[in-house]
Amino acid sequence: MSQTAVPPSTAMPSRTLLGIGWFLCALFFFYAFVQRVAPSVMVDELMRDFAVGGALVGNLSAFYYYAYAGSQIPVGVMLDRFGPRRLITVAVGLVAVGSFVFAGAETLWMAYLGRMLIGFGCAFSFAGALNYAAIWMPAHRFATLSGGAQMLGVIGGITGQAPLGAAVEAFGWRPMMLVVAVFGAALAIACGFILRDRPRVDGAAPRPRLLAGLKRAAGSGQVWLAAMFGLAMTSAMLAFGGLWGVPYVMQAYDHPKAEAALLVSCLFIGWGVGAPLFGWLADRYRRRKPFMILGAILSTAGIAAAVYLPHVSDVTLAAALIVQGLGASSMVLSFSVGRENTPLWAAGATIGIINGCVVGSGAVLQPLLGWVLDLAWDGTMLEGARVYTAAAYERAFLVLPVIGVFGLLVALVVRETHGKSVES
Template identity: 35%
Template structure:
């Protein structure tokens, strides 16, 4: 009788944990969704922002990149903070801060306040990816981690697509300020939901004592492994082309080169994020099934490189060809998420948040550098033409500025090869 009672209790506990785990991961996915709504929102209001704050290409690039500057600073401590204090309160506070930033940005009349709001957005959502992967690593079996990490781009895709086409229509109908007010309200709602429904696990499904205290000095251990640094550089270089093209400068490039509307360009750019959302779980499943992670990461990188070069240098593409290439751009990029699974397996589960934050820092650094760098390159080729007070750049200007993106992708493959070599020496399955 006692055995049956114990079995029943265990079943109920397991069932409860199952529901709590999936509810937590669902809300973490919403956090990721919100992150990319905020990140890509300037891409559908470039003209409005340049006019509102009287800035040129470099100025807009710097304004947009303020998101990454604060993101980078906070990202450094986000992993250790989550490892030490848990995801529930940290996530709720982070969402509220990012929502407050969106509200401040929406009401800014001076550039300094717009930059402050944008910085707050970046600081808050710096916890999004790390929170998701921390919850995935503690609530779910290690065998599911590559697939769950592969689902990150799916949440990214939904958020980024929402931040493109629907937001572009709202901006067109209601104006950019009203649009960001609505986005801020959404962030507050998610913050409350996070506080009410997310729970921090007391133990681990991987037989690791998650209740054990994690000290700051323990987090420093991840810095001592060269392979972690190689994966960080790989991640940043592999993802930066998508963040820069689809997150800010892609829409004006498409409207200029193919003479289409901003809404039409946003629809095409959304295909990059749809490809990312499909590619992430597909490459994650292939990685789990074959056990060859770096092979699939190389394949994804080659697909992205070929697609980007075709988009940049073939300007006679029809709509179908361009749509396919945009999808493949995102699809290939989805393979970069496997790097998080590799990094997690290379380090203690207790430090899952720390290593995820370290690898994710590569994305923030390269995003913070590249968005304004592309803006400066655009300004160098600008001939002073303006329409309704907004600087107008030529296709040649965009192509010249975007030439950095293929270089990034080649470098990412080099750093991936170096990481694989180091891991092989360490008897790690690659």
């Protein structure tokens, strides 16, 4: 195995230092989530500055997901092989660089490059937090820590909605992206000083071949089922919450951007509450499957109600989005199912496969929904930006409850692990 228990005689970092290290990894996921949803409060500005329509704005936002999802398997393999300290530090720094590039982009291709650098760096965020938990923390706390990382992530999603939206309206999207870049540079420095790799022990088993973990993880049908469940649960969050929800609420409810972003952020509030709750319940009762089924039902019902209940009040819309986020946060259990069906030395590759599929939903759905919106566009423009009708948004969003039902079917056939990990 690549990660071997270290005897007491070997110098070990303190529990406090390890706890701070895990928190920094989770804070990186917070930062990644801010980056993930930031374009949702910049749609009009991006269409205006780069003179593009919905499909290209969706594509610009999705460049984050192309880089993030496409690199998840290599990221997992590298974490298994080289450890988290240097990889995460460099990755956070790369996100900061990408943010500077995006903030200063004068052409669409420079903006694409900035978003791609951001996405590639952020690819190490959640995988890094889970890998750090896997190698340093007790195995029976893995689902709880996964939920805790998700909670910080969705706090980032909330931050990237109403607060960032208000700041963008007040100061512009470029200055605010510069602020985001500076935060990333400071986080990279902190990671370089605090994070620790697992020490090697004399006589320990040699590290596995570079692709051994990937071969082991990819050969497990349960890993792929877990990945499909995670993909289904995150689709609405990435497509609706991450880009198209804010302009939809602005159009359908005639709300200003800050108010619309506040309503959409209710999805992330539900997610932030649900992720640690589902993780704790799954660890407490050593059951994964019942909570996955419950989460899929809530997620599907929530997004369907948020979009298709006629003439709902703001309170009802907020409640529906909270229910959606609460249910969808059960996706954290996909990592537990995958992790418990593969050995520790394949943990990074397992996380990479699942996270690649999870974030891949955003890479596909954001531009796809933008393309559907362009097809339904009636030619209306407002200050250089395309305006889509509420009916056009509702047509584009039909795919979201369908994917939720798919997630429910997957949850029904997943094998219960009872919180027990394989050993070889």
